[in-house]
Amino acid sequence: MLRWTRAVSRLLVLLGTSTQAGLVFLVRRLRGPVTIAERAEWLHDRCSLVLRRLGIETKREGQFPSRGLLVCNHLSYLDILVFSALFPCVFVSKKDVCSWPLYGWLARMAGTVFVDRNRVADVHRVNLSVARALSGGCVVVLFPEGTSSDGTTVLPFRAALFEPAIASREPVSSAHISYTVDGSVEKEICYWGTMSFFPHLLRLMSLSGIRPQVRFAAESQRFADRKVAASATRKLISALATGIEVD
Numbered sequence: 001m002l003r004w005t006r007a008v009s010r011l012l013v014l015l016g017t018s019t020q021a022g023l024v025f026l027v028r029r030l031r032g033p034v035t036i037a038e039r040a041e042w043l044h045d046r047c048s049l050v051l052r053r054l055g056i057e058t059k060r061e062g063q064f065p066s067r068g069l070l071v072c073n074h075l076s077y078l079d080i081l082v083f084s085a086l087f088p089c090v091f092v093s094k095k096d097v098c099s100w101p102l103y104g105w106l107a108r109m110a111g112t113v114f115v116d117r118n119r120v121a122d123v124h125r126v127n128l129s130v131a132r133a134l135s136g137g138c139v140v141v142l143f144p145e146g147t148s149s150d151g152t153t154v155l156p157f158r159a160a161l162f163e164p165a166i167a168s169r170e171p172v173s174s175a176h177i178s179y180t181v182d183g184s185v186e187k188e189i190c191y192w193g194t195m196s197f198f199p200h201l202l203r204l205m206s207l208s209g210i211r212p213q214v215r216f217a218a219e220s221q222r223f224a225d226r227k228v229a230a231s232a233t234r235k236l237i238s239a240l241a242t243g244i245e246v247d
Helices: 002-030 036-054 078-086 095-099 103-109 122-135 160-168 185-189 197-206 226-241
Strands: 059-061 068-072 090-094 113-115 139-142 172-180 211-216
Touching: 002 036, 002 103, 002 197, 036 078, 036 090, 036 103, 068 078, 068 122, 068 160, 068 226, 078 090, 078 172, 078 211, 090 095, 090 122, 095 103, 095 113, 113 122, 122 139, 122 160, 139 160, 160 226, 172 185, 172 226, 185 197
Parallel strands: 059 211, 068 139, 068 172, 090 113, 090 139
Antiparallel strands: 172 211
């Protein structure tokens, strides 16, 4: 009974804070156009607030990069809140998120770049949007596995979306995210396979002791080839998962 009471109360906190975030953005939008950097800052403030209200505190090892492309493994929609709460950034996300009630709209307002992974031709449009965000000095977070997983391994990386960083000679940084919880990370934190969103969110909100941990590589890198970038960052992120960084 305590677990489901916790779930309902947290859902109300999440919904209330998300609605508040939307109102704050609309008020800001009335004053004129909102730049991509301002949208990232808005999302950073709102995600920091909601994690504090939910009692979720992130353990960080290393430093969030100040610009360029940040690549990471992907476990859950919770990853978005964790990274954005650490530092203002822009995300590349699958097109499906765009249609989520309320949160799809908030993601659009945050400047999220949506990619239709079923359309090869969509990569060019996405790369142009990512390039614009990078040229504006924003950190762009990419989950190059292309989907979330159960966290038992780092899935193969898709190289195509590394191209804007390659072409503009922007630095590429790597990070690994993991979680501990009083429960099952694989079944109750990770969102993957055929899981349905709302039942998963209800289970997630019922958990106690949710503790994200993000490990950042010590240095960023620049690459001349996207396939090399994908291979090298996957190797590095797999090493970060074990707590040992490779040179």
